[in-house]
Amino acid sequence: MPVIGLTGGIASGKSTVLKVFKRMGAVIIDADMLARKAVRPGMTGWHAIKARWGKKVFHKNGRLNRAALAAIVFKNTAERKALNAIVHPEVFRMEKELIAAHQRRTKKTVIVVDAAVMLESDSQKWKDAVVVVAAEEKWQLARLMKKGMKKRDALARIRAQMPLREKLKYADYVVENNGSLAACRANAADIYRQILRAQRP
Numbered sequence: 289m290p291v292i293g294l295t296g297g298i299a300s301g302k303s304t305v306l307k308v309f310k311r312m313g314a315v316i317i318d319a320d321m322l323a324r325k326a327v328r329p330g331m332t333g334w335h336a337i338k339a340r341w342g343k344k345v346f347h348k349n350g351r352l353n354r355a356a357l358a359a360i361v362f363k364n365t366a367e368r369k370a371l372n373a374i375v376h377p378e379v380f381r382m383e384k385e386l387i388a389a390h391q392r393r394t395k396k397t398v399i400v401v402d403a404a405v406m407l408e409s410d411s412q413k414w415k416d417a418v419v420v421v422a423a424e425e426k427w428q429l430a431r432l433m434k435k436g437m438k439k440r441d442a443l444a445r446i447r448a449q450m451p452l453r454e455k456l457k458y459a460d461y462v463v464e465n466n467g468s469l470a471a472c473r474a475n476a477a478d479i480y481r482q483i484l485r486a487q488r489p
Contacts, residue, residue, distance in 0.1 A: 289390065289396070289397060289399055290417065290483070291399045291414070291415050292314075292399065292400045292416060292419060293400075293403060293406045293411070293412050293417070293418045293419065294306060294309070294400050294401065294402050294406075294419045295403055295404060295407060295412075295420055295455065296420055296421030296422065296455070297421075297423065297428055297449050297452060297455070298404070298428060298446055298449060299423070299432045299442075300421045300427075300428060300465060301421050301463075301465035301472050302421045304469065304476065305465075305472065305476040305479075308473050308477055309400050309476065309480050312477065312480045312481075313397055313398070314398045314400045314480070315390050315398070316402060317383060317402065318402050319383060319402060319403035319404070322379045322382045322386075323378075323379050326375050326382070327352050329351060332378060334352065337357070337371070337374060341357065344356060345360070362444055362445060372409065376411075380409075380411060387399055398480075398483060398484070400419075401415065404449075405450075407455055407458050412458055417483065417486070419462070419483075420455045420456055420459040420461070421462075422455075422456065422463065422466075423452075423466055424452075424466050425446055427466055428442075429443065429446065432446075463476050
């Protein structure tokens with residue numbers, strides 16, 4: 289059962305590609321979901337964040353205030369690295385456990401790990417191949433602003449991530465998404481078929 293890492297910048301269309309892969313039979317592991325689990329009240333990550341940033345990044349009920357924390361880390365590289373150093377190890381541990389569990393069940397499908405910061409965290413090292421969803425900045429910006437984000441905030445989010453040209457250096461497969469939703473879905477389906485062909489003896 290091959291393990292494929294799927295990544296791409298914010299508003300690149302990664303969720304669309306993921307849905308296509310799932311519909312075509314892939315088993316999905318959502319690294320963002322694991323990251324959310326890692327910072328639930330009482331978890332190791334939750335305690336570490338509270339020790340680093342204090343009550344200002346938490347709601348009164350004890351849950352993490354993601355907007356407050358994002359306002360800090362997306363504007364400061366050192367703060368973002370500090371957060372990653374807390375969350376990533378927990379995510380990696382859970383991710384590896386899930387991969388092993390799926391591989392024990394069957395060898396007849398593909399595991400796709402959906403991880404926006406896979407390359408930044410160097411977790412592509414235990415993937416068999418990397419798929420990058422590629423969208424130019426103007427498309428990312430337009431999609432974020434369409435969702436109601438201010439241009440300044442959208443650009444900050446985009447530019448806080450690894451540049452696309454750097455991501456492409458790690459890519460075994462590239463899904464282009466600089467156009468319509470239909471075109472993205474077609475490109476994704478074609479890439480998944482390529483992945484399946486590559487696994488055949």
